[in-house]
Amino acid sequence: MVALLLIGSATAFAFRDSIFPSKATDKTTESSSPTATGTNQEPATEDQKAAGDQAKENFIKNNDSTPPSSATITISSVSTNADNLAIRTMITAVDDSGTCTLTMTSSGKETISQTAGTQSLGSYSVCKGFNINKSLIGSATWKAKIIYKGSAGEATTEQDVKA
Amino acid sequence: MKFPRALMIGIFVLLGATVLGVAVPAKTTFAADARNFNAGRIIDDSIFTDSNTMSVQDIQEFLNSKVTCDTWGQKPSELGGGTRAQWMGARGIYGPYRCITDYYENPSNSLSNYGRTVVPDGAISAAQIIYNYSRQFDINPQVLIVTLQKENGLITDEWPTPKQFSEAMGFGCPDNVAPGAPACDPSFNSFSAQIYQAARHFRGYIDNPSGWWVPYNTGDNTVYFNPGPYDSANNRYFGRFGTRPDIQYCGSTTVNIENRSTVALYSYTPYQPNQSSKNAQYGKGDGCGAYGNRNFYLYFNDWFGPTVDAQPIIRSSTSGRMFVRAASGALYYISNADQLSDIGYGYGMMNTYLSVNDTYVNSHGYSDMPALIQFEGAPEVYTYTSGVLHYVNYNTYQAYGSPAIGVLPAYIKRAFTTGGDATVLVNNSRNGELYMVSGGKRRYVVGPEAYSHYNLSAYPTSTGGPTILAAIPEVAPLAKPGTVFTSPDQAIGAVVSEDGAHQYPLDKELNKSLQINKFVTRVDLIAKLDPASSQVKNLAKDSSNNLYLIDQQYKLLLTPAQFASLGYDAASYTLAPQLLLSRLETRSQASDKLLIRIGGDPNTYLIQNKELHLFEWQSDAVAYGYKANDALTITRNTYDAYFNYKGAALLPNGILVRASDSPYVYLLTADGGKTHITTAYKFANLGYSFDWVRVVSPQSVARIPTREDVLPYAVDGSGQTWILYQGAKRLVPPAYVSNYGLLTTTQANQITPWQLESLPRTYNASKFVRIDNTANIYVVDAGATHLLSAARYLSLGGTWSDVTPISSDLFYKINQGEPWL
Numbered sequence: 010m011v012a013l014l015l016i017g018s019a020t021a022f023a024f025r026d027s028i029f030p031s032k033a034t035d036k037t038t039e040s041s042s043p044t045a046t047g048t049n050q051e052p053a054t055e056d057q058k059a060a061g062d063q064a065k066e067n068f069i070k071n072n073d074s075t076p077p078s079s080a081t082i083t084i085s086s087v088s089t090n091a092d093n094l095a096i097r098t099m100i101t102a103v104d105d106s107g108t109c110t111l112t113m114t115s116s117g118k119e120t121i122s123q124t125a126g127t128q129s130l131g132s133y134s135v136c137k138g139f140n141i142n143k144s145l146i147g148s149a150t151w152k153a154k155i156i157y158k159g160s161a162g163e164a165t166t167e168q169d170v171k172a
Numbered sequence: 173m174k175f176p177r178a179l180m181i182g183i184f185v186l187l188g189a190t191v192l193g194v195a196v197p198a199k200t201t202f203a204a205d206a207r208n209f210n211a212g213r214i215i216d217d218s219i220f221t222d223s224n225t226m227s228v229q230d231i232q233e234f235l236n237s238k239v240t241c242d243t244w245g246q247k248p249s250e251l252g253g254g255t256r257a258q259w260m261g262a263r264g265i266y267g268p269y270r271c272i273t274d275y276y277e278n279p280s281n282s283l284s285n286y287g288r289t290v291v292p293d294g295a296i297s298a299a300q301i302i303y304n305y306s307r308q309f310d311i312n313p314q315v316l317i318v319t320l321q322k323e324n325g326l327i328t329d330e331w332p333t334p335k336q337f338s339e340a341m342g343f344g345c346p347d348n349v350a351p352g353a354p355a356c357d358p359s360f361n362s363f364s365a366q367i368y369q370a371a372r373h374f375r376g377y378i379d380n381p382s383g384w385w386v387p388y389n390t391g392d393n394t395v396y397f398n399p400g401p402y403d404s405a406n407n408r409y410f411g412r413f414g415t416r417p418d419i420q421y422c423g424s425t426t427v428n429i430e431n432r433s434t435v436a437l438y439s440y441t442p443y444q445p446n447q448s449s450k451n452a453q454y455g456k457g458d459g460c461g462a463y464g465n466r467n468f469y470l471y472f473n474d475w476f477g478p479t480v481d482a483q484p485i486i487r488s489s490t491s492g493r494m495f496v497r498a499a500s501g502a503l504y505y506i507s508n509a510d511q512l513s514d515i516g517y518g519y520g521m522m523n524t525y526l527s528v529n530d531t532y533v534n535s536h537g538y539s540d541m542p543a544l545i546q547f548e549g550a551p552e553v554y555t556y557t558s559g560v561l562h563y564v565n566y567n568t569y570q571a572y573g574s575p576a577i578g579v580l581p582a583y584i585k586r587a588f589t590t591g592g593d594a595t596v597l598v599n600n601s602r603n604g605e606l607y608m609v610s611g612g613k614r615r616y617v618v619g620p621e622a623y624s625h626y627n628l629s630a631y632p633t634s635t636g637g638p639t640i641l642a643a644i645p646e647v648a649p650l651a652k653p654g655t656v657f658t659s660p661d662q663a664i665g666a667v668v669s670e671d672g673a674h675q676y677p678l679d680k681e682l683n684k685s686l687q688i689n690k691f692v693t694r695v696d697l698i699a700k701l702d703p704a705s706s707q708v709k710n711l712a713k714d715s716s717n718n719l720y721l722i723d724q725q726y727k728l729l730l731t732p733a734q735f736a737s738l739g740y741d742a743a744s745y746t747l748a749p750q751l752l753l754s755r756l757e758t759r760s761q762a763s764d765k766l767l768i769r770i771g772g773d774p775n776t777y778l779i780q781n782k783e784l785h786l787f788e789w790q791s792d793a794v795a796y797g798y799k800a801n802d803a804l805t806i807t808r809n810t811y812d813a814y815f816n817y818k819g820a821a822l823l824p825n826g827i828l829v830r831a832s833d834s835p836y837v838y839l840l841t842a843d844g845g846k847t848h849i850t851t852a853y854k855f856a857n858l859g860y861s862f863d864w865v866r867v868v869s870p871q872s873v874a875r876i877p878t879r880e881d882v883l884p885y886a887v888d889g890s891g892q893t894w895i896l897y898q899g900a901k902r903l904v905p906p907a908y909v910s911n912y913g914l915l916t917t918t919q920a921n922q923i924t925p926w927q928l929e930s931l932p933r934t935y936n937a938s939k940f941v942r943i944d945n946t947a948n949i950y951v952v953d954a955g956a957t958h959l960l961s962a963a964r965y966l967s968l969g970g971t972w973s974d975v976t977p978i979s980s981d982l983f984y985k986i987n988q989g990e991p992w993l
Contacts, residue, residue: 048230048314048501049475050237051535053328056454057474060467061325062250063456065336068324069251081419085387085394085442099387099442101399101419103344103357128385131343131360131373133442135385 080161082109082136084153084168093140094172100127100134100157100164107159109136113170115151127159134159143172204473205489206450206466208527211395213430214469215315215479220433221378222312225476231299231313232273234475235327241271242330256331269331272298272320275363277337282362286334298363305367309375314476316341319370319440322467337363341370342441370440377436387442388435391428395438397446398422398460422446422460441465477501477536478526484584485517485525488533494525495538499548499579503538510602510638511541516559516588542578543643544569547585553577555594557601557637559587562594571596573612575643591635597628598636606633607641614644618651618668618691625652648673648700651691654751657698658683658690665690666698667708667752675701676749679709681813685806687724688755705747710810711740712748719745720753721766723806727756728766737765739781740814759804767793767803770811776800778822784811785819788868795824820875821868826924828865831873837865838873841921845879857884857979858923859899859931879921883914884979886922894928895937895978901928902937902976911939913955914986937976940965943983949975956989964993 053061080102088095098109107127114120125138136155154167226234244267245257253259257267270276270286276295277284283292296304302320306313321327323342339345343366344357360369376384388395400421427444429435438444445466448457454470456463472479477497478486486495486503495503496515506512544564546553553569554561564572572594596609597617606617608628617623651657655668657675665683666675675698678686712720712727719735719742720727730738761767766779776793777784787793790800823829825842828849837855838846849855884896885904893915894901909915922928941950941957949965950957965975 048226048234049535050234053238054474057321057471058325058328060454060463060470061321061328063325064322064463064467065325065329065332066251068336068339068342069333081399083394083396083419083424086389086392088389088391095389097385097387097389130387130439131357131369132345132440133387135387137385 080104080157080159080164082155082157082164082166084155084166084170087153087168087170089143089172092143094143094146094170096139096141096153096155096170098136098138098155098157098166100136100159100161102134102159102161103129103132104134104159104161105129107134107157107161109138110156110158111136111139111141112154112156113141113146113151114154115146115149118146118149118151121145121151127157146172148172204470204532205527205529206445206453206470209445209450209466209469210480211425211444212428212434213480214434214437214465215472217378217431217433219479220312220315220374220436221310223306223310226303226313228297228300228303231302231317232297234317235273235299238327239271239273239330241269241273243268243270243274245269245331247330260331260333263333265333270337271330271332272326275337277301277363279362279364279368282338282364284337284363286337301364301367305364305371309371311371311374314472315374316367316371318468318471318475321471322464337366339366341366343369343373373440374436377439378432380432380435386435386439388429388438390431390435392426393429393438394424395427395442395444396420396422396424398443398462437465437468441468473526473528474532480526484580484587485515486532487525487527488530489527490530491533493533495533496541497581497584498539499581501536503533503536504541504578505538506541510642513602514557514559514637514639515541516556541639543572543575543640544577546577546579548579548581550585555636555640556588557635557639559589560591560635561585561588562591562634562636564594568594568596571609571611572640572644575640592632593634594636594640595632595634597631597633598641599633600641601635601637607636607644607646608650609644612644613647614641615647616649616693616697618649618655618657618693621652621655622650626650646697646700648702649693649697654755656686656688656690656752656755658692659695659698660692664695664698666701667749668701669704669749670751673701674704676705676752677703677707679707679746681809682708682710682722684809685710685723685813687807705749707746708748708752709744709746710814711745712753713745714748714750714753720748721806721810722748722756723810725757726759727753728804729758729760730766731760731764733764734761734766737780739783761802761804763798763802767798767800768811769803769805771805771807773808776803777817778819779815780819782815783819784815784817786817786821786872788821788823788866788872792822792824796822821872823866823868823872823876826927828860829868829873830865831870832867833870834873837862838876839882839921839923840876841879841882843879843920844877845921846873846876847879847882847921850881853979854881854884854981856899857897857981858882859896859901859927860923881981882921882923883919883985884982885915885919886928887915887918888928889925895976895982896923896931897978899931900934901931902934904937908937908939908952911952911954912986913952914982935973935976938974940970940975941978941983942975943980944977950983951992952986953989956987957983958989959991959993961993 080100082098082100084096085099086097104127109125109127111123112120121141123139125136127134128137150169150171152167153170154165157164242256245255245260247256249256249259251259253262260266260269266287268289275284275286275298276291278292278294279301280294283295285291285295302313302316306316317327320340323340324336326332326336326340329336338361339356340363344360360366377386380386396419399419441464443462443464445462446457446460449461449463449466451457469479484496486497494506496506498504544553545556553564555564598607598609607614608617617628651668651672653668653670653672656665658665662684663680665678667678668675710722712722719730721730768777768779769775776787776790778798787800793800823840825840827840828837829840830837837849839849840846885894886896887893893904893909895904904912904915939952941952942948947962949960949962951960
């Protein structure tokens with residue numbers, strides 16, 4: 010049976026007219042489920058526990074026996090702001106001392122190149138770049154190629170981008 | 173009007189299916205539905221960064237609710253190897269094993285009570301650590317709790333390993349590490365370091381400070397499904413194919429990330445669930461499934477409520493019921509369409525909802541929608557209607573009867589707009605009805621007349637929804653005295669009394685026949701006025717005992733003669749209030765009996781003892797001394813209620829009539845009877861034309877009493893006697909009248925003077941007659957006929973032209989005397 014709650018004000022009132030009396034909390038409940046913070050304090054369901062157990066099992070397996078996969082670099086986002094085309098990356102390895110090289114080419118345009126270091130974000134790394142001034146690229150479509158070289162090996166990604 | 177709950181459920185199910193464009197899913201065993209995972213908006217900033225959601229005690233109580241620790245590993249190991257203690261022992265781990273509920277750690281030196289019976293100096297509880305870093309980086313502690321669970325199940329784990337604490341948030345544990353490097357970065361190798369780094373990075377991903385090269389941004393992003401699945405059967409990654417990187421094996425989609433908190437989640441766990449993962453709910457999908465962000469979504473919804481704060485409405489896919497989240501975490505049940513309208517469903521942000529099932533609903537509990545609402549952290553109280561808030565001050569709150577106030581989460585306020593302040597004069601937003609509220613009661617304001625009469629323009633009007641109005645009991649309406657109420661079907665009617673608080677109830681028939689300005693309203697509203705009298709009827713009287721017939725918009729003042737002719741006794745006339753009589757036009761009729769017409773019927777009737785007598789032609793009324801134009805029109809309703817059409821038609825005497833269903837022709841006699849003209853011979857002798865026969869209803873003919881046959885003679889207004897024969901008239905010289913005897917008597921049913929006048933005149937009658945053209949000649953004398961031989965007649969000097977032919981029926985009505993041979 011669903012609990013019926015009589016819920017009133019949980020806080021004292023201070024109406025604009027300043028004459029509203031304070032109201033005490035008049036909450037009553039037949040259920041132990043919701044607390045004042047609104048959290049569900051029922052025991053975890055079997056599905057929730059099973060998912061947790063699965064996470065634990067994966068955790069232990071990864072720690073014990075799974076060999077690392079090869080490092081990969083991907084372009085995770087391409088966005089623009091007032092001045093720049095921002096290209097962001099993700100490297101599936103932790104490396105604070107690697108190198109990323111961006112090369113952008115477009116037919117009839119001068120090649121754009123930038124180099125950046127890498128930054129670890131705990132579980133993976135990113136290139137510490139790249140922001141390309143929009144005046145350099147105009148409205149053309151460019152092919153962006155990024156090469157990562159570092160302690161996790163070498164990886165390349167390529168993608169068409171446009172400001 | 174409230175909808176039946178079952179109907180509303182149906183409506184809500186339909187609404188849900190329509191709004192979302194999907195079929196309502198069958199019941200599942202999960203509360204939140206992973207299929208509702210929105211890759212671009214996993215969680216809203218206002219929720220992700222709300223660090224005030226839980227105190228340390230709240231966190232501790234929550235953790236306690238989710239796990240019972242197997243401190244000594246006595247249960248069988250789910251990972252094999254005997255008991256849990258044996259599995260641990262084989263890896264050099266000894267009890268007491270600590271769970272999240274009783275784990276203590278000193279953040280300064282990472283010493284914990286795992287494997288120890290005492291708490292190290294300076295150690296604080298896991299709940300405290302979560303709380304501290306939550307507050308330090310302004311990240312919702314619930315986010316940290318859910319992350320702990322989705323990373324390695326620490327919240328529900330009855331026997332976690334030490335590494336589950338030291339790598340609790342998965343921070344510093346990449347999917348790829350350089351050959352020979354540790355799986356996780358040892359510099360973050362403690363529970364507190366893990367929580368600290370996770371909270372710090374979440375904050376960094378949100379703030380995106382200079383020097384942070386956060387891989388994702390709001391807008392379009394490439395988000396992969398899986399880093400490259402590992403084929404444990406063959407000890408290799410599926411992704412090791414050709415020149416393509418592992419991560420491309422399962423593919424990606426472009427995700428339009430809507431906020432920084434979702435950026436933070438992807439930056440922390442850079443994969444999205446594929447469809448198999450979402451279909452699996454908490455379970456495993458296919459080889460390309462990823463579960464981090466999916467499980468974050470599921471756990472957060474199930475444990476702490478919706479992750480998207482623009483969805484204050486929650487709908488159970490199991491039952492179709494809809495709810496609004498209360499600040500307490502419980503739910504308010506939207507039980508009818510009025511409430512749905514009042515919270516602004518269909519307006520702006522309210523036009524979406526979170527889909528859950530009844531497991532979620534039951535675990536959170538629910539109560540009715542409150543009449544007034546308040547938002548957490550703010551003192552103001554509001555009514556709400558059509559998605560608009562109206563501030564309620566203390567006086568108004570008291571006038572409303574201090575109804576229940578519900579507290580909603582602060583973020584829901586954004587779903588409303590704010591209108592003018594609530595007042596005691598409330599206009600129902602749904603139907604425009606106006607109510608005056610006072611002392612916890614509301615009175616329906618009946619039209620502009622009441623508004624003006626009670627000077628309500630002195631009060632500002634505000635808009636109120638059905639929800640607040642339903643919370644304020646309705647009492648007698650506020651109506652101007654004399655206002656006439658009627659129910660829509662006119663079965664109930666009433667006149668508001670002089671004090672405005674009572675009613676003079678109207679008889680159903682009177683109410684139906686009254687055609688004055690009436691206020692159509694609900695029966696229950698009329699019933700809220702106590703009766704001040706018995707029912708007022710069409711037959712009414714005033715305080716001076718003047719009697720009236722009330723109908724339409726008039727009152728017909730009855731004369732004593734009319735009262736008598738109507739046939740109802742004085743007790744049948746009920747006292748009518750002057751408030752009603754004064755609104756009716758006074759009419760009168762000069763006749764002794766009432767001459768009426770019935771609405772929609774062109775005929776004119778005379779009322780006599782409750783019966784109606786028809787004047788078929790206006791000239792008929794004239795013949796009776798009435799003027800048809802004086803007739804008063806009454807409604808058919810009044811006629812049906814008080815009179816019967818049983819009386820005979822009032823036809824003038826001397827006319828010929830025939831029932832519409834019969835060939836018989838009658839002459840109507842001066843004494844109100846009829847005489848059958850039995851043969852065409854007689855008809856012809858009387859000089860009648862079939863053009864003169866009026867066809868009337870069979871009932872009219874039947875109701876006329878039958879008289880004796882008419883004979884073909886007549887006495888005119890001058891006293892002259894005429895014999896009628898073959899459509900012509902013969903004067904009977906006065907000297908001969910006595911000879912015929914019979915002709916000295918004026919027939920009551922003789923033809924009318926104007927008919928007699930119209931007949932052609934021929935030779936005068938003599939005292940010699942024959943039947944038609946027969947050869948026998950008779951002499952009439954002293955009231956008898958005597959056969960006279962033709963030879964003798966001629967011998968006496970008589971001529972044939974002096975013999976008067978008469979009809980056989982007249983002849984045989986004269987006495988037969990001895991022959992004069």
